[in-house]
Amino acid sequence: MRRGTATLLFGCHQFILHPIYVARAWQRLYGRPGPGDLMAIIVHDWGYLGRRDVDGPEGLHHAWRVAVILDALGLHRLARLVEGHSRAWCAAAGIERSRLYAADKLGTALMPSGLWARLARWTGEIEEYQARRDNNGSMNPDPVAWHGRIYRPAAMQAFA
Numbered sequence: 779m780r781r782g783t784a785t786l787l788f789g790c791h792q793f794i795l796h797p798i799y800v801a802r803a804w805q806r807l808y809g810r811p812g813p814g815d816l817m818a819i820i821v822h823d824w825g826y827l828g829r830r831d832v833d834g835p836e837g838l839h840h841a842w843r844v845a846v847i848l849d850a851l852g853l854h855r856l857a858r859l860v861e862g863h864s865r866a867w868c869a870a871a872g873i874e875r876s877r878l879y880a881a882d883k884l885g886t887a888l889m890p891s892g893l894w895a896r897l898a899r900w901t902g903e904i905e906e907y908q909a910r911r912d913n914n915g916s917m918n919p920d921p922v923a924w925h926g927r928i929y930r931p932a933a934m935q936a937f938a
């Protein structure tokens with residue numbers, strides 16, 4: 779199974795768990811999410827489906843893949859929310875980050891560290907995150923293995 783599919787099924791972007799934590803983060807940051815916000819929170823990482831990596835060249839487009847579909851459905855506000863959640867994609871495409879960016883990162887930090895690490899090991903995502911951290915995050919400016927006790931940068935501590 780490709781890693782992009784694995785992360786959605788039983789990894790760090792598990793399609794039920796991850797949105798629950800992102801929704802809780804959104805509530806903490808901005809108040810109760812509206813129906814559109816919730817829809818964006820639920821679908822924002824579905825672009826990983828079928829991708830060979832999560833944090834590499836294929837995973838880079840995961841936000842854009844979902845945004846294209848939302849745009850085609852006429853859901854332009856949600857498309858911008860989703861597209862702007864990925865720091866790497868925003869940097870690559872030269873676009874602004876959206877409110878979903880901070881909620882996504884805080885949501886990941888809200889997941890218990892032990893659970894996050896177990897999911898990351900199941901799917902092998904931990905290797906990608908570790909590699910990214912070891913080469914100082916060439917694609918992604920922040921160290922990616924920042925979760926919980928593994929590594930939590932000052933920006934996340936401010937949210938906690």
Ligand SMILES: [Fe+2]
Nearest residue numbers: 822823863864
């Ligand atoms: Fe994402």
Ligand SMILES: [Fe+2]
Nearest residue numbers: 796822823882
């Ligand atoms: Fe996410």
